[in-house]
Amino acid sequence: MLAEEMTRTIAGMRIGMELQPYAALDPAALGAQLQEARKARRFTQQEVAEALGLARTTIVAMEKGERRVQQDELIRLAALFGREVHELIRQRPVRQGFSVLFRSLTARNEAEAAERDAYAIEFQRLCEDYLELEELCKAPLGRRYPPEYGVRGTPVERAAEDIASEERTRLGLGDGPVVHLRELLENDIGLRVFYMDLPSRTAGMFCYSDPLGGCIAVNARHPEDRCRWSLAHEFGHFLTERYNPDISVLPAGGRLSAREELADGFAKYFLLPSTGLSRRFTMLRRTNQDVITAADLLTLADYFQVSFEALLRRLEELRLLPGGTWERLQDAGFKVREAKSLIALSSGADLVDRELLPARYKYLAVEAFERAELTEGQLARYLRTDRLTARGVVQKLGERADLSASGEAGVLEIDFSQPITATTA
Amino acid sequence: MSGRKSVSHGSIVLLDACCLLNFYAAGCCEAIAEALGCSFVIAEAVSKEALYILRKDTAEESTAREAVDLSGLIGSGILSIVSLAEAERTAFLAFAGQVDDGEAATCALAIHRRLPLATDDRKARRLLQAQAGAPRLYSTIEVLKIWAEYTQANAVTLARTLITVRDRGNFLPPRGEPLREWWEAGISALKE
Numbered sequence: 001m002l003a004e005e006m007t008r009t010i011a012g013m014r015i016g017m018e019l020q021p022y023a024a025l026d027p028a029a030l031g032a033q034l035q036e037a038r039k040a041r042r043f044t045q046q047e048v049a050e051a052l053g054l055a056r057t058t059i060v061a062m063e064k065g066e067r068r069v070q071q072d073e074l075i076r077l078a079a080l081f082g083r084e085v086h087e088l089i090r091q092r093p094v095r096q097g098f099s100v101l102f103r104s105l106t107a108r109n110e111a112e113a114a115e116r117d118a119y120a121i122e123f124q125r126l127c128e129d130y131l132e133l134e135e136l137c138k139a140p141l142g143r144r145y146p147p148e149y150g151v152r153g154t155p156v157e158r159a160a161e162d163i164a165s166e167e168r169t170r171l172g173l174g175d176g177p178v179v180h181l182r183e184l185l186e187n188d189i190g191l192r193v194f195y196m197d198l199p200s201r202t203a204g205m206f207c208y209s210d211p212l213g214g215c216i217a218v219n220a221r222h223p224e225d226r227c228r229w230s231l232a233h234e235f236g237h238f239l240t241e242r243y244n245p246d247i248s249v250l251p252a253g254g255r256l257s258a259r260e261e262l263a264d265g266f267a268k269y270f271l272l273p274s275t276g277l278s279r280r281f282t283m284l285r286r287t288n289q290d291v292i293t294a295a296d297l298l299t300l301a302d303y304f305q306v307s308f309e310a311l312l313r314r315l316e317e318l319r320l321l322p323g324g325t326w327e328r329l330q331d332a333g334f335k336v337r338e339a340k341s342l343i344a345l346s347s348g349a350d351l352v353d354r355e356l357l358p359a360r361y362k363y364l365a366v367e368a369f370e371r372a373e374l375t376e377g378q379l380a381r382y383l384r385t386d387r388l389t390a391r392g393v394v395q396k397l398g399e400r401a402d403l404s405a406s407g408e409a410g411v412l413e414i415d416f417s418q419p420i421t422a423t424t425a
Numbered sequence: 426m427s428g429r430k431s432v433s434h435g436s437i438v439l440l441d442a443c444c445l446l447n448f449y450a451a452g453c454c455e456a457i458a459e460a461l462g463c464s465f466v467i468a469e470a471v472s473k474e475a476l477y478i479l480r481k482d483t484a485e486e487s488t489a490r491e492a493v494d495l496s497g498l499i500g501s502g503i504l505s506i507v508s509l510a511e512a513e514r515t516a517f518l519a520f521a522g523q524v525d526d527g528e529a530a531t532c533a534l535a536i537h538r539r540l541p542l543a544t545d546d547r548k549a550r551r552l553l554q555a556q557a558g559a560p561r562l563y564s565t566i567e568v569l570k571i572w573a574e575y576t577q578a579n580a581v582t583l584a585r586t587l588i589t590v591r592d593r594g595n596f597l598p599p600r601g602e603p604l605r606e607w608w609e610a611g612i613s614a615l616k617e
Contacts, residue, residue, distance in 0.1 A: 019552065022518035071514050084526040085518065370600060372547035376443050377474070377525035387446060388477045388490060391595035 022074075025089055028065030030074075033088045035063040036097055037081040040121040042114045051080050084381070092132075098124040098207045098215075101245045116247065119198055119217075123205055126194050126357075127215045129382055133364035136373045141360075143190035143213055146170060148242050156258060160265025161274070163239055168273060175276030177304045181228050185216070185235060186358050195220035195227065195354050203248040204230035206237045214238045220354055225307040227354065229267050236266030271306050272314045281320050292321075294334065295343050308336045356384060366397045436463040437540055438563070440504075441531045442471045444543040447565045449493050450478045450594030451586055457568060458503050460575035465504045466540070468530035472506045478593045513537045524549055535560040543568055545599050565596065566604040573611070580614035587611045 038048055045063070049056040052073060061067035069077070078085045099120040103113075134140050146167070151159040168175065171188055178184060185191045191214040198205070198219040203226065205217040216234040218227045230248060237246045240262055248260070256264060280303070284296055301311040312326040362383065369379040380390040438461060440448070445467055448454050458464055476493035498504035509517055513533045520529035528549045535542040535553060541561040544550060553559050569590070573583050587608060590596050598605045 019519040019556075020522050022515065022522075025522075071518060072511075074518070075514070078526075084521075086521045086525050086529060089518065089522050091522075372551055375524045375528045375546045375548045377528055377546075378548075381525060386475055386477055387442060388479065388595050391597075395595065395597060 022071060022089070026065070027068050029091070030069060030089060031063045031065035032097075033092070034069070034077060034081075036099070036121055037077075037083050037088060038063075039099060039114075039117045041081050042118060043081075048077070048080065052076055086378075087381075092128050097121065098127075098209075098245070101207055101209070102205075102247060105245065105247055115199060119196070119202070120205070120207075123194065123196065123207070123215070123217045126196075126217075127192050127207075127212045130192050130358070130361050130364075131212055133361060133368055133382065136368040137364050137371070139364060139367075141190045141192070141213065144188060145190065145214070146239065149240050151240055151262060156261050157265055159240075160236070160262055161269045163236070164266050164269030164273065167239065167270065175273040175279075177276075178232075178271060179305070181231055181271075181305075182358075185231065186360065189235075190214075191216055191235070191238065193218070193231065193358055195356050197221055201249045203250055204234045204246075205248070206234040206246040208238065208242045208245070214242070220356065223307070224354065225301070225305060225310070228271065228305055229307070229310065232267035232270050233263045235270070236263035239266065268310070268314060272304055272311065274318060277304065277314060278318055278320065281315060281318075294329070294339060298336070298340055298343060302340075362393060363397055366394050369394060370398070437466055438463045439531060439535050439538075439540040439542045439560075440465050440467050440471075441542065441544040441546060441549065442467075442474055442476060442527050443545045444563075444565050444568070445471060446476050446478065446493065447545075447590050447594045447596050448568070449476075449495075449498075450596070451569070451590045452481075452593075453572070453586065454498055455501065455503055456576060457572045460572040461568065464502060465498075466507050466534075467504065468527060468534055469506050469508045470530040471527040474527050479595065481589075481593060507534065509533060510537075520552065523552060545602075547599055547601070564599075564602060564604070565590070566598055566602060566608050570604060570607060580611075583611045584613075584615040588615065 038045070045059045046056050049059045052059075054073075058067060062069050062073075074088065075085060078088055081088075097120070099117040102116060102120045105116075130141075149159075149163045149166075151163075154162070167173075171184065182193050186193050192212065194215075194217045196217045196219065198217065198221065200219075200221060202219055203222065204219060207215050209215075216231060216238070218230040218234070220227070222230065233248055234246065237244070237259070241259060244259070246259075246263070248263070280300065284300065285292060288296060297311060297315075298308060301308045304311065306314075309326055312321060312329070315321040316323050316325055365374065365379055365382045368374045368382075369376070374382065376387055376390065379394070380387045383390050383393055385393075445465075448457055448465075451457070454465070472495065477490040478493060480489040480491050495504060495506075499506070509530055516533040516536055517529050520532045523529075524532065524546075528544075528546060531542065531544070532549060532553055534540060536556055536558060539558065539560060541563060542553070543563040543565070545565050550562055553562065569587065572578070573586075576582075578586070591612070598608050602608070
């Protein structure tokens, strides 16, 4: 029997073309997956070795791809790491992990570094899953990336305002509020944006790699206005230092580094452009005959979808409010949340898609499932949910409210497996 | 009652997670097993998956869920959990490159033990049908039809059962399901 034929016959089963024998897997790729899975669970190599009754050096060799992982070892490792064997052996697009890229950033201690690794790995898995769905559906994410902005020699504030202004012009935003920031970054620029449950001090993460492009995670546990700020901040990193990954932590009162200052400055000018904000504020003052109340400012913050504090600080900077207004209100015990509820302002959270996954990601997952490229179990895994909910997502995304010619409401079923564009002979 | 549909092979039918969820949602696994003249088996990996159905007790549309509890079915002997034998692991790993672990273990068992398999999963079906010695495949609807014919379920009982599967299991017939019309006709009995 030819060697090629032998590899296609495993355990007495002649396997079809789509299946690959385990023996044909690249040991280095498998080793990298095992290392990533181990770190995601914060196990040391010694702990894994003890759990499997092997020497630590054996685990080292497995992770380097120098020793082939036996079948039963792989199954036990998957169980130990709480991963599916499928996740460990499927082909994945990225070699250099986000956790490796993030390692250049300082952590306060080992525990923080391990925690950061775990979140970085999940962030990377989300981005890779997104890319895999695009590949399955043959629908690559359109990228409208501007070249990196050079800022050398320009004062940080000036550079931040210039870049924000150029980007607003490029994206046709004028100087009004950016209403759907997430959708803008995803659809008009081609960034991958996830709302993850991150540690409370972490505001967001940014990473870039060639196959994945620009990837941003913001902390879904934070209020929506903070999420938007973090999103704009990470976008600032993408525009100015694309190849330097970033993890933004909430400022603890100390001075920001120059690159953090630039990204934060960008967020400020991008979300609160000087001309648009000044014009709106002046109109408000004119209408109210020079009397500006806290309710007016809350409404203005809501209009620009930024926090009350961010708005006040920006107005102070523009000398439209006296310096120290925010601090004075704080000292007087002003409670933003209570004030908002008094004037029946929503926090904006219900208006914005705060879901973990981008809408396009979910559509692609459903499309891949409908094309029989994913099993139901895989679909649930891609959607980070269980089968029952995944079925609900398929039903929800697979049909749209429809209005017939006679004005009767109905449901239009969408066949994801059919091309939208008709082919003509 | 009409004649029992023979599924042969030691009267065991393998279920994947989709079908297990659907039959559990139907609330009549014993009757289905009886109609098929079989007992059911699932792969150990499937038994470990967290499965849910929607609650029955809410009249309005609800998203309240309950976990699938297999202990009753196991206790009554209707359902057994099987582990992969060593020889089946190679096939499991080959399938696991393409499908999730539960599905891969189910496929490996179906191929190796030559067990008829109930699955609606189109990808799993495609992979299995490409293998030599592919098992006999059943779909949720096909099994429910066998049950309906065996028990001579009247139109109302049938409609109620199908609606229960649809509503509690969030199940809709997959694209290309040949018995889709039977399913829709069965459900429509309660609409009229």
